[in-house]
Amino acid sequence: MVSRQIQLLIQRSSSAAHLLQLHSLVLKTGLDHNPNFVSHYIYAACSISIDFSKLVFDHIPIKPPLFAWNSIIRAFTNSSNPLESLNFFFQLHRIGLKPDNFTYPFVLKACGRCSIVGVGGPVHSLILKVGFDSDRYIRNTLLRMYAACGAIGLARRVFDEMTVRDVVSWSSMIAGYVACNCPLDAFKVFQDMKLANENPNSVTLVSLLSACTRLLNFRAGESVHCYIVVNCIGIDVALGTALLEMYSKCGHVEKAFQVFNSMSENNLQSWTIMISGLADHGHGKDAISLFTRMEQTGLVPDSISFSAILSACSYLGLVHKG
Template identity: 35%
Template sequence: QSSKFMNGPPQVVCRTKHLICATTAQCESLLHHYATTKSLSKTKQLHAHTITSGLLSSHHSTHPSLLATTYALCGHLSYARKLFDELPQRTLFLCNIMIRMYTQNGLSYNAIQLFVEMLASGHLRPDRYTFPFVIKACGDLSLLQLGVSVHCLTITSGVYSDTFVGNSLLAMYTSCGEKERARRVFNTMQERSVVSWNTMISGYFQNGCAKEALLIFSKMMNAGVEPDSATIVSVLPACGYLKDLKCGREVHDLVEQKGLGSKISVRNALVDMYAKCGSMDEARLVFDKMDQRDVVTWTTMINGCILNGDMRSALGFCPMMQLEGIRPNSVTVASLLSACASLYYLKHGKCLHGWAIRQKLESDVIVETALIDMYAKCNCVQLSFRVFTKTS
């Protein structure tokens, strides 16, 4: 049903600068193109043209539902909803687009509200494109009972066996802390994709079941399912948490064998795993071989040094990070401040305080707490109290 929006730019006769002579068909073709390329400014310009030229009138085929769809896919949800509410009759396709975009933009309540309106209308029957995003919205809001009700609807609607619906149920149940319900869904799935396995691995780990997460990963490998980068990022935290260096090295070998190390998130996860397993030499080897490093990479190395009691090396990464032009986040600064506190390095701590001010991170709660602690441990109670008073 979404092929018009997923097959790339269509061949169009007119361009935006020639809108004065655009026909209805050409305007619709442009709208499909703008929906695909998410061109909000051009959508607004074309919308203005359809109004002034009368192409939106009842005598022409350009329908407001197409404009609403384009606005939604461009991320302008407030105006998309305005057009949506003015439609005499809503289509399932447009409802699905609105629900999906609401969920993807963090407006989960709006997604659920629209889903309820769909059901109440009586003439729109949700399908396999509707349920995954409604279920995700339930999980995002931790609405377990509503999620269970929607689960029941997937059964009565005949879409329960769809893999995407099943994967969304797995994610919803694990995010709500219901790992056993997730397992029951997983066990009854007719087809399990790599996403299904990844969701179970990460879901079990996030619910405090690291050993079970590794067991699921082992079953995945035995089942012959090809892992992807998300699999690696899901399983390595469990290795690190359990300090299972042997398993972590095996996963690292898998990364090299399968060529999964191109993503920075995978390399960051490897650095973090080795650091938590106490093998900073191996963490540094991965770090040094990285072509690209982000703030997570540097913060992970800094935290790894601190975790393993090497405060001086942690502080040594600070000037290196600055030379590479990486902007710190609040976790980076707080970690470096904790190293200063452990070493009673007041001068370094004051420099970091100035750095935090320049980076506009001083008012972050994590940084403020670290500053208070650092000044107090460096026997500068007055400065510690000053930060505390400013915080209060």
């Protein structure tokens, strides 16, 4: 009963200071010796303060359960310090605790974020050794890891060895080719995807539009847009931003502006791309007007936004305005 009450209090916490107050209660009740409680404690604390979670993890008087290890590894993988995730994984190995099919995707993602194929490769070998290579989620994460590290050949090998591919597998391979500046290969994979009767999702289409942008291939980009319309695929911020960037970079700023105005939601990136597109194609006044509209929405411009508007001012000779 006490354990449940403290768990609820931890879940409702919003700061490390509050967690610290609750921690004294955890120590008094001896719950730090309860493996099940410790697992949920670390899991909940990771979403509030990763530094506090690490402190608790390092000082609990029992051997942390695998669930707690996975929680702390996942938290650091998604943090600004993914390298720490790998350090925890090495510790896990040193104490002889076996990772499970949840551990490996977090570790592979950290390798990708750090671009450390020298660690990702040996982790891949471990996955083969323990027999998790048939796990589709792990294989998709392996593919993304190699692509993120620039090892597109290894990513393709993982892809080719898949006996079953889902939309995530296809999309990851396409995105990997685009990220590694191989847009033509991305289109080839998309053609194979269609032959396999696998329907693309919005993530796939964002990558395809990025490939069109890299190639400055307006016709291909327009055909992707037609596919989106014909198949009634909802245009979210990511897909809308990819569309307007493709049209802008391909010199069709009017079409980009139509997409921009049709979007139900815009973020700083979409505003900035549209402002840059207008400025780069001789619509300086429209770019300044749009920048003013953006400020009125409450969005705070970043260095890229300011660079775009300065370009517009320079084009118009409005040095004082800039």
